[in-house]
Amino acid sequence: MTPTRKKRMTVVLLILLGVGIAAAIAMTALQENLLYFVSPSDVAADKMPAGRQFRLGGLVKDGSVVRANESLEIHFVVTDGPEDVAVVFNDILPDLFREGQGIIAIGALDTAGVFQADEVLAKHDEEYMPPEVADALEKTGHTVADQNAAAENKP
Amino acid sequence: MNPVMKFIHKTGSPAYFYWLSGRMIPWLWAIFAVLTIWGMYQAFFVAPTDYQQGESYRIIYIHVPAAWMSMMIYILMAIFGAIGLIWRIRIAEIFAVSSAPIGAAFALIALITGSIWGKPTWGTYWVWDARLTSQLVLFFLYLGVMGLHSAIDEPRKAARAAALLALVGVVNLPIIHFSVDWWNTLHQGTTVKIGGGSKMPNSMLIPLLVMAIATKFYYGAALLTRARNRLLDQDRRRGWVAKKIKEDQL
Numbered sequence: 488m489t490p491t492r493k494k495r496m497t498v499v500l501l502i503l504l505g506v507g508i509a510a511a512i513a514m515t516a517l518q519e520n521l522l523y524f525v526s527p528s529d530v531a532a533d534k535m536p537a538g539r540q541f542r543l544g545g546l547v548k549d550g551s552v553v554r555a556n557e558s559l560e561i562h563f564v565v566t567d568g569p570e571d572v573a574v575v576f577n578d579i580l581p582d583l584f585r586e587g588q589g590i591i592a593i594g595a596l597d598t599a600g601v602f603q604a605d606e607v608l609a610k611h612d613e614e615y616m617p618p619e620v621a622d623a624l625e626k627t628g629h630t631v632a633d634q635n636a637a638a639e640n641k642p
Numbered sequence: 643m644n645p646v647m648k649f650i651h652k653t654g655s656p657a658y659f660y661w662l663s664g665r666m667i668p669w670l671w672a673i674f675a676v677l678t679i680w681g682m683y684q685a686f687f688v689a690p691t692d693y694q695q696g697e698s699y700r701i702i703y704i705h706v707p708a709a710w711m712s713m714m715i716y717i718l719m720a721i722f723g724a725i726g727l728i729w730r731i732r733i734a735e736i737f738a739v740s741s742a743p744i745g746a747a748f749a750l751i752a753l754i755t756g757s758i759w760g761k762p763t764w765g766t767y768w769v770w771d772a773r774l775t776s777q778l779v780l781f782f783l784y785l786g787v788m789g790l791h792s793a794i795d796e797p798r799k800a801a802r803a804a805a806l807l808a809l810v811g812v813v814n815l816p817i818i819h820f821s822v823d824w825w826n827t828l829h830q831g832t833t834v835k836i837g838g839g840s841k842m843p844n845s846m847l848i849p850l851l852v853m854a855i856a857t858k859f860y861y862g863a864a865l866l867t868r869a870r871n872r873l874l875d876q877d878r879r880r881g882w883v884a885k886k887i888k889e890d891q892l
Contacts, residue, residue, distance in 0.1 A: 580765075608764045609764055611763050
């Protein structure tokens, strides 16, 4: 390689390195702000002030969904395992909403510590399978989550 | 001269490239067409429905290949740009510049199909999470490369300026890919993993991979077609073009 080309190659590599370092620093600084949602554990640790808008993400706790008879109002609990947050919502839910589903609720805590959601989004997971397979898993007493855990434990 | 450099120089000669690409393009289109027809048929009529999303998941057969291509083309554009910057090989500069509109189209397709899928699945067309935002930035980077290139009249200077911007934008690629691991996002994690462990049965995965291969042939055909046109335009006063026109008229 001629000296000019070597020089140009060095410049190209320095550009990549410089931009990479700048981006890494910027992302470290913005880490918190880049999180699309906070978990119930974060809520418990940070003690989010009442009335401040944020996005809460987690799983809908099994057996926690209570629907009102005469309105759209729905009560449920969002959990990430160790911590729970009670949520109230009064609008139309996405199709994928059900117990055990990952969701993101946008809203704020009220003074009683209940999360008043203005919007609820369903979070889809990376799992795809035919319905027969899902049924077969249910029958043998395995849930999709169990299978995931098993897959992750494999070396 | 070693054989690799010899090959590069030979392919870099405009007349030879024009001839070679002319022979390759029909084959690339043909393979693309066969794979796409077969892949789309498998995707829409043969692959099973999803246990959770039903039929709407089938949009991944367009969304995922388009998103992969938008990233792969960006990497190639930056590599061609770097080769052009370092070795001043004109055909590499032309490849880099010709890649931008193709990549931009794939990025836009990924954004639009994702949005259409997002409404029924998530309950919203768009959110500003890290994955969606970084993919939108990728689309704007393509537009930036195209805009910068067209703003400079002299083609070789224009190509070098565009290549520099393309290089700077490379930093966005790991951000797109790892965004779903590094931060909480609404977008789900990676389903298809290189080296096994994909979270999808083969009946769903194979049509997806076929579509991913088909789009690569589309890129090859579209890139060579665009590169040929650009080369002809740049060399319109050069001898080999005049000779080519004369040959074609006979």
